[in-house]
Amino acid sequence: MRVAIIGAKGQLGSDLVARLGAQAIPLAHAAIDIRDPSSVWTVLDGERPDTVVNCAAYNFVDKAESEREEAMLTNRRGPGYLADYCRERDLKLLHVSTDYVFDGRTGRKPWTEEDEPLPLSTYAASKYAGEQLVLTHCPRHFVIRTCGLYGRNASHGKGNFVETMLRLGRDRSELKVVSDQYCTPTSTAHLASAIIDLTKTDAYGLYHATNSGQCSWFEFAAEIFRIANLNTKLIPITTEEYGARARRPLYSVLNCSKLTNVLGWSMPPWRDALSQYLTERDQSTASRSSR
Helix, strand or coil, rough: CCCEEECCCHHHHHHHHHHHHEEEEECCCCCCCCCCCHHHHHHEEEEEECEEEECCCCCCCCCHHHHHHHHHHHHHHHHHHHHHHHHHCCCCEEEEEEECCCCCCCCCCCEEECCCCCCHHHHHHHHHHHHHHHHHHHCCCEEEEECCECCCCCCCCCHHHHHHHHHHHHHEEEEEECCCCCCCCEHHHHHHHHHHHHHHHCCCCEEEEEEEEEEEHHHHHHHHHHCCCCCEEEEEEEEHHCCCCCCCCCCCCCCCCCHHHHHHHCCCCCCCHHHHHHHHHHHHHHHHCCC
């Protein structure tokens, strides 16, 4: 099996490439531009994959409010071009979407794949539009909604929540973190394993895929500091007090039972995933320092 990984240098893409080894066809932005249909067709025809995994996205949630065209081009049209290509070439396409397609008003009940999305921001609307094109244009599709990704190869200019908290926790004596938004932080290492196993099946459709459990961003930060032995004072604030430009769902925990039933296994609890990530991070840092 030959798997084209689009967005190969990002957090999730790099974990997929590492796990797939010789089966992976790494395609970073410099190699393929999913916003350009001619690039999609030329590059993928040259590589001849059996499966395409799209990890590329415009992920700047607040900037998208003023860069709507750019967000739509990458998050809507790009997946649409990939879906058209994979339909014509009879390939499998796995596309990664987001929990932000929901508005967060469920009465604290995790969202299922049958629940109706209601995006609150430009970013969310662009991601929802992209997943709809994949679902309708490519018969052999997998669409995965996930949440709060963090991995060892954080994207340039954005990073991830864990690395941001570690950096700020070392630089500041106190830190304000939103306490009324609930989700499930997800390790790209575990998500990559789930994606690889899913693409080996013919169980096409829409899936939710996260680590298990739930927490607020404040609780997530507190656990990061606890494991990292940082004494930074955490101050809980509301979403309104934080004042981000783009609206976020207050509750975007995803029900992943459909994926669990197909794979026969579920991703670990978010606390265990975080502990594993930080342990491996420390080991990697120590290894580099000893060279």
